[in-house]
Amino acid sequence: MDFNTNAEYAIAARGVRKTYGGSGMAPEKEALKGVDILVKRGSIFGLLGPNGAGKSTFINILAGLVNKTAGEVSVWGFDIDRNPRQARASLGVVPQEINMDVFFTPLEALEIQAGLYGVPKNKRRSMEILNALGLGDKANAYVRMLSGGMKRRLLVAKAMVHSPPILILDEPTAGVDIELRKQLWEYVLKLHEMGVTIVLTTHYLEEAQELCEEIAIIHNGNVVACEPTEKLISSLDRKTLMVTPSEAVDIKPDLGPLEFEMKSDGSLAIAYQPSKTQVADILERLSGAGIAVKDLSTVEADLEDVFLELTYRAE
């Protein structure tokens, strides 16, 4: 990794460690154990990891809310130790929890937030942001009257008041139904099209696979992978061959060392490693077992397989 050209990166983190001090009976906790992460400018980057992996700790360090124990971090080219203000001004963070003063209207909430960030009145874009997030017609409604999905979009709006080039979303769709999730992503993608770099943490592998160009997987405070999504998935040497036999197979056929599963619709799902086994070999075994093939297709591994393999390897 090349850390000297930070200008190319929205976020460059090297050797980041965080040890939370113990208190009372609680021992010290090493939440990050030397994390290297590079996020390209203009990309959509996914930070994945099981509960307690260290994702929030990493984001809180970027946002200046948690002090790292060691390592270097720059945000939009600003070192978070030497230029904390510029670094902080370069990102907007959408928190996990909906924590808003429900007695304000969305417009007021944005104006207050802009004030906190010192955005001069003539530079504020509150209405523009509300419109972009589909909240224009709710500008003057009380926040407590908004639906859960609208409140989440308002959180995104609040994070954007100072026009940061990077938007960080911490578990933005946890507990959000599919329709609202789709809507939220539409708006986030709109911001991305406008040039905003997006970093999101998620437990939803499918979501990360669909949206993120690059993915880092954190496990137990270590980065176990940080690669373009496609590469990550293709690095996994695992595929499944789905076979529909011409005639129903009643008893479990003898396919030698091949691992397979008989599905309720009569098809066979045969797992194989493309580097070691050719589809032709599998077909030969099927033929040897007296199974004629009516149809077949291959299924690529997905992020879930990668995730399981990497986190398993890292145990």
Ligand SMILES: Nc1ncnc2c1ncn2[C@@H]1O[C@H](COP(=O)(O)OP(=O)(O)OP(=O)(O)O)[C@@H](O)[C@H]1O
């Ligand atoms: N303030 C704190 N003091 C002590 N330990 C902490 C503190 N904050 C987090 N931890 C511990 O550090 C580890 C990493 O936590 P962190 O919240 O960063 O994980 P995460 O990946 O964001 O998990 P989640 O997906 O549940 O939010 C966990 O073991 C957690 O218990």
